[in-house]
Amino acid sequence: MDPKFRTTFGRSHSTQKAKIVITCFLLFPLLLSNCLQGNGKKEGGLFFLPSGFTVVEQSGGSNNPPSVLAPTPPPSVGSIAYSSASTIYLSGQSGAVEFADVLWSSSKNAFYELRSGSTDCTNGTIETSGAISASTSVTSRIHAVAGVVALNLGDNDVRICLKSPDGSSLWDSHTVRAVRDDTAPSVSFTPAAGSYGSSVPSVTISCSDTGNSGCHKTAFRSGGTAASIANDGTAASGNTIYSSAISLTNNTTTDLSAIAVDKAGNVGSAVSATYVVSVGNPTITIVSLSKSVIKGSASSVLKWKSDIAGNYSIRLGGTDCSSGTSLTTGSVAANTDTDYTVLGSDLSSGSNDVRICVTTAGSNVGNNSASITRDDAGPQIIAVSPALSPNTTAYALSTGQRTFSITFNEDMDTTSSPNPKHIDQTTSPEPEINWIGGSGTWSSDKRTYTLDLKSKLPEWHKFYLKYTSASFTDVAGNVMVTSPTVAVTSGAFRLDYGTANDTSVLLPSGTRQTTCSDSTGTTISCAGTGQDAEISALPFGLIAPGTLPGYPSDVVTLDTRNLRYWKTCLSDYEWSAGTCVKICPMDQFWNGTACVADAGNPYKTFNRSVEDCSGLNNRNSGNGYAGKKTWRVPTLAEYYTILEFGGTVGNETIPETFFPGLLRNNYQRYWTSTNAITISSSNRYTRTPSIDALSNGPINYSGISSLQSWGAWSISVFGGVTQPNNKLKDVSWTGGGGSNYNFTSMCVAE
Numbered sequence: 001m002d003p004k005f006r007t008t009f010g011r012s013h014s015t016q017k018a019k020i021v022i023t024c025f026l027l028f029p030l031l032l033s034n035c036l037q038g039n040g041k042k043e044g045g046l047f048f049l050p051s052g053f054t055v056v057e058q059s060g061g062s063n064n065p066p067s068v069l070a071p072t073p074p075p076s077v078g079s080i081a082y083s084s085a086s087t088i089y090l091s092g093q094s095g096a097v098e099f100a101d102v103l104w105s106s107s108k109n110a111f112y113e114l115r116s117g118s119t120d121c122t123n124g125t126i127e128t129s130g131a132i133s134a135s136t137s138v139t140s141r142i143h144a145v146a147g148v149v150a151l152n153l154g155d156n157d158v159r160i161c162l163k164s165p166d167g168s169s170l171w172d173s174h175t176v177r178a179v180r181d182d183t184a185p186s187v188s189f190t191p192a193a194g195s196y197g198s199s200v201p202s203v204t205i206s207c208s209d210t211g212n213s214g215c216h217k218t219a220f221r222s223g224g225t226a227a228s229i230a231n232d233g234t235a236a237s238g239n240t241i242y243s244s245a246i247s248l249t250n251n252t253t254t255d256l257s258a259i260a261v262d263k264a265g266n267v268g269s270a271v272s273a274t275y276v277v278s279v280g281n282p283t284i285t286i287v288s289l290s291k292s293v294i295k296g297s298a299s300s301v302l303k304w305k306s307d308i309a310g311n312y313s314i315r316l317g318g319t320d321c322s323s324g325t326s327l328t329t330g331s332v333a334a335n336t337d338t339d340y341t342v343l344g345s346d347l348s349s350g351s352n353d354v355r356i357c358v359t360t361a362g363s364n365v366g367n368n369s370a371s372i373t374r375d376d377a378g379p380q381i382i383a384v385s386p387a388l389s390p391n392t393t394a395y396a397l398s399t400g401q402r403t404f405s406i407t408f409n410e411d412m413d414t415t416s417s418p419n420p421k422h423i424d425q426t427t428s429p430e431p432e433i434n435w436i437g438g439s440g441t442w443s444s445d446k447r448t449y450t451l452d453l454k455s456k457l458p459e460w461h462k463f464y465l466k467y468t469s470a471s472f473t474d475v476a477g478n479v480m481v482t483s484p485t486v487a488v489t490s491g492a493f494r495l496d497y498g499t500a501n502d503t504s505v506l507l508p509s510g511t512r513q514t515t516c517s518d519s520t521g522t523t524i525s526c527a528g529t530g531q532d533a534e535i536s537a538l539p540f541g542l543i544a545p546g547t548l549p550g551y552p553s554d555v556v557t558l559d560t561r562n563l564r565y566w567k568t569c570l571s572d573y574e575w576s577a578g579t580c581v582k583i584c585p586m587d588q589f590w591n592g593t594a595c596v597a598d599a600g601n602p603y604k605t606f607n608r609s610v611e612d613c614s615g616l617n618n619r620n621s622g623n624g625y626a627g628k629k630t631w632r633v634p635t636l637a638e639y640y641t642i643l644e645f646g647g648t649v650g651n652e653t654i655p656e657t658f659f660p661g662l663l664r665n666n667y668q669r670y671w672t673s674t675n676a677i678t679i680s681s682s683n684r685y686t687r688t689p690s691i692d693a694l695s696n697g698p699i700n701y702s703g704i705s706s707l708q709s710w711g712a713w714s715i716s717v718f719g720g721v722t723q724p725n726n727k728l729k730d731v732s733w734t735g736g737g738g739s740n741y742n743f744t745s746m747c748v749a750e
């Protein structure tokens with residue numbers, strides 16, 4: 001082989017060698033067929049090479065086959081794959097969208113340029129450039145004003161130019177439309193803000209953008225707060241993106257606010273509009289009237305509201321909103337309570353109509369009225385129960401008469417529930433018995449007031465109930481005045497009464513007496529005497545101290561034969577470790593919070609004893625001590641059911657077993673609620689051993705003022721029933737031996 005050929009061949013790339021071998025292989029059949037033509041003569045035929053092949057002449061005239069070279073293909077180029085919006089919107093205003101990032105990639109390794117203000121890839125301003133890798137996402141940022149040069153207002157062409165890696169050849173380009181808009185949009189409402197009285201409008205919100213980007217989103221809200229929206233079109237909390245007309249509600253005031261943002265992120269200013277919708281006549285509601293009846297010097301508060309806003313007037317009298325006398329005018333919001341004070345001095349005596357008239361923005365009128373009565377006359381008592389006459393009724397009440405009623409001629413102010421003074425009128429000065437447990441209630445018709453003393457009255461008790469006239473006023477506030485039934489004197493009136501003896505049937509109990517005696521005290525045989533010692537089988541009714549369900553701290557001694565509940569301890573004592581002990585030191589009592597001064601305590605007068613027993617009815621939040629609300633001083637007959645005469649010590653008449661800790665160390669006396677009656681007043685206050693002849697009746701009802709009960713019976717722990725004593729004293733008069741005896745009281749309930 002020719003050396004020149006070998007050299008040339010040897011320098012060929014291995015790929016080129018392979019191509020030549022393959023080419024020769026493909027040409028061999030053609031060469032063979034060419035050689036077979038022309039009857040075996042070399043020059044007898046022609047061989048045509050395919051187009052594009054070149055025969056390389058061999059030097060030296062070699063007869064070897066010529067070398068064939070492969071064609072050179074055109075060079076390959078890269079292309080741009082763009083994946084963002086073809087148009088972007090930017091703004092040069094603060095807070096708007098100043099830049100946008102666009103995404104793209106190249107199919108080959110390349111060099112790129114981002115040009116603004118260009119018509120092709122040879123002009124404009126290069127914003128960014130650099131080498132990129134094939135098929136790798138590229139983010140290019142396009143600025144409105146922060147780039148190399150600011151964009152012009154309006155449309156701008158920003159071009160991505162893709163070049164060969166050495167930058168010598170342009171491969172591809174893509175143009176992005178960048179719109180710069182620095183003008184914020186504005187909004188408007190249709191129909192315009194205002195008052196609507198003929199029909200309920202629906203409100204549309206329109207957005208207008210004089211810049212180049214166009215409106216993006218509109219947000220709105222109600223309630224008086226300005227609307228707000230972000231530059232990306234997101235509504236702020238409490239706002240709603242507007243999409244369709246807003247339906248308003250009748251009889252309301254609606255405050256709307258709207259704001260818009262354009263596509264370049266320019267946020268406009270919030271615009272507000274107020275719509276007062278009042279289609280139809282307003283409905284006026286009387287919410288309340290503090291008093292429907294007032295006197296001329298008083299007033300009443302009229303509270304009202306309208307379901308539609310408007311202007312109002314309040315008129316006195318007349319039949320409509322164009323008649324009567326105008327009292328006041330003003331404006332009112334919908335469904336808002338409004339107070340007006342009606343003066344009694346503006347009213348006429350009797351019934352008056354006060355009318356509220358409201359005129360809406362749509363000139364629709366509604367009205368309503370309230371009736372108020374002016375009353376300047378004081379109420380009068382027309383009936384009393386029990387009746388105050390005749391004396392045979394009023395002064396012969398049962399001791400069980402707990403309730404006392406008075407009836408008035410008109411409706412009364414029932415917010416007052418007065419307790420009267422309970423005056424014992426048979427001693428002088430006439431002392432008050434503070435009936436602590438009593439309370440009063442009104443009837444449903446507001447005309448009858450009933451006082452309930454809660455417990456029985458004393459026997460042979462002459463008293464009166466004294467009220468101040470100012471305690472009772474009618475609904476207009478007028479104080480009660482004298483009537484034919486009851487006279488008002490010096491600002492007060494009184495109801496005079498008296499009681500007879502207690503007619504309750506009590507069963508006797510065994511006294512445990514074992515001997516009998518005659519009138520001189522000499523012991524005799526019991527046979528036929530009928531004395532207690534003869535009747536040994538008579539049962540004893542008391543049981544040991546205990547408590548009732550629900551009241552574990554309130555100890556009582558029960559008389560099972562007569563169903564009487566005795567407070568085991570005195571009113572100033574409490575149960576402790578199986579006996580009764582005084583809560584506070586001598587001369588003090590427990591007021592529920594602390595020990596306070598109380599001279600003489602635990603010894604007390606008759607009246608104070610009644611007060612203390614009555615006070616037990618208020619214990620336990622008004623449920624009464626041990627759940628009983630009839631506590632009182634026992635009658636003389638009730639004491640007889642518990643006395644014993646079988647002891648040997650001399651102070652056991654009230655048995656220690658059932659009343660442990662009871663005062664018994666100095667011949668103490670215990671008040672009964674049985675008054676001693678005399679019809680003479682000559683020496684009722686003396687403290688001598690002699691007393692008037694006593695009588696339990698008949699009472700001289702024709703001379704009721706002569707009935708006296710200066711004293712009350714008492715029980716001695718030493719000997720049982722003893723003589724009456726002055727009710728105003730807590731010690732007895734001096735006895736024959738020169739001794740004084742202290743008084744206190746037990747309490748009983750049914």
